[in-house]
Amino acid sequence: MWARNPTISDDQLDLIHSLLRRGEKRALIAERAGVCTRTVYRIQVRLGGVPRPAAAEYDSRYLSEDERREIARLHDLGWSVRGIARHLRRAPSTISRELLRNRDPKSGHYLPHRAHTQAWIRQRRPKCSKIAANPRLRAWVRYLLKQRLSPEQIAGRLRVLFPDDESMRISHETIYQSLFVYPRGELTRELKAELRSGRTTRRPRGQRGPRTRGIKDAVSIHERPDEVEGRLIPGHHEGDLIKGSLASNSAVGTIVERHSGFVTLIHLPDGWAADKVAAAVSAEMSQLPKWFAKTLTWDRGSEMARHKDITAATGIDVYFADPYSPQQRPSNENTNGLLREYMPKGTDLSVHTHDDLQAIAKQLNDRPRKRLGFYTPAEVFAKLLADNQTAGVATAP
Incomplete structure (x- = not known):
């Protein structure tokens, strides 16, 4: 997780992410969130231009944000750990660890939104990506990028070139993240220029308008x-x-x-x-x-x-x-x-x-x-x- 400006509150960050997901312009996002456009730009770039989807969750074995809100509500009402566990159909140890691990260090209270954010950060623990761990794969991806192939074409082409080598499999999303998403960056910055779009962040495509004229004896x-x-x-x-x-x-x-x-x-x-x-x-x-x-x-x-x-x-x-x-x-x-x-x-x-x-x-x-x-x-x-x-x-x- 990247270190953000401590003057930005959790609510401001959530609003910025929400508006980025909706595709709003940075100037409007900055105005509504009460920050400068440069701050919005830095957040967008560090996300690679693609904010985390609102409904994104890990496996169902982990507590969801709704479950954490329910834990906070029932805990404030004085329910026991075992009572909360029975209500949520979770193990008592899961509830106990959640309350102990994610208490606010200042107030001592269990805050569900902060708890969910901290859990997400811990689950995103630093780990070596497939491109970083496989020099041969990284070399091939670099070579094909320099041939001006798109990440999706690279992912598919590697299956054709190495049909029996599982170590040469990679998704186009992993390539994009290695190019754009901080703090990965296993593929050097100059390779971004090899992408057909030439962009430094990902964004929806525009559309070209046609030019048409009449023509004699045209067959439809x-x-x-x-x-x-x-x-x-x-x-x-x-x-x-x-x-x-x-x-x-x-x-x-x-x-x-x-x-x-x-x-x-x-x-x-x-x-x-x-x-x-x-x-x-x-x-x-x-x-x-x-x-x-x-x-x-x-x-x-x-x-x-x-x-x-x-x-x-x-x-x-x-x-x-x-x-x-x-x-x-x-x-x-x-x-x-x-x-x-x-x-x-x-x-x-x-x-x-x-x-x-x-x-x-x-x-x-x-x-x-x-x-x-x-x-x-x-x-x-x-x-x-x-x-x-x-x-x-x-x-x-």
Whole structure:
């Protein structure tokens, strides 16, 4: 337990924790609790940005806060230790130790809230975490963090890499605590910068707003084949542009295959006019096997005004999401967020060469995904390719 400012009362600390759990802003919390915003910030940081849930308790064999309140009430009424024990269905020794151990040293009275806090502190006794006790595991976690994998991806990937080694198991929550929660910090501070969010504390994600425009002869997403929805059949893609600074008029096309998560990046060095986009998309998608390039779902941006040219050149059917519905292209939206690590908003994207984009796409395709059982899109695509080649040989005359 961290040492707090002695001028903050238990009631103030409880109020601060309660408001942090509700997601209130620090300025409002400071005003209501009667402290400065810096104090609230220090408390939030030491909790790693994630306060203890209000209902969190240890195992039921330990006394709960409600039981401690009942002990205090009955003790003040003059009940005996055995009488309180029978009422709570606890051992008399449990009640006796509780009253002796958790009396207030100044007043001598049993105070349930203070008793519960002290019990929580004792149960959080310092102990070595799994990362601190296992140098090999710690080295792998550090390595994968530097590869820009999220803690959840690291936890899942370690199961794939070491399927028979129980010592290489770790939860993503343990990794987060080792990064953020005082006084652990087994993973050094600079590794926080390797997280995709780049944040020093944990907090809920924001949401990106979509940009949509009308487009002629657009075929609605609702006319797509039913097989697209389940992600079970490969060959169905989602696409969009990420745009650079206004002065540069630059953009990069992003296409993601729904089944495998395989990413294809489109080089657009001369802008994102409809004819240029159609030509670039056609050139990249023509390199994919026919069974892996069946449909493409895009938003309603004007860059896809020549979508019929893409269909004519590649045989891919192009569909368009509803206006203001980025959730209809979830794989692509997620990928665009990841790409902003490499190509930040407001920058000139024309500086990225075709080879640069291929290198970025390779990194994304080598990143394990939870929904793929922590295999990578590249591994899934390679397996699909091998299976289709085998099937082709088997059916050949």
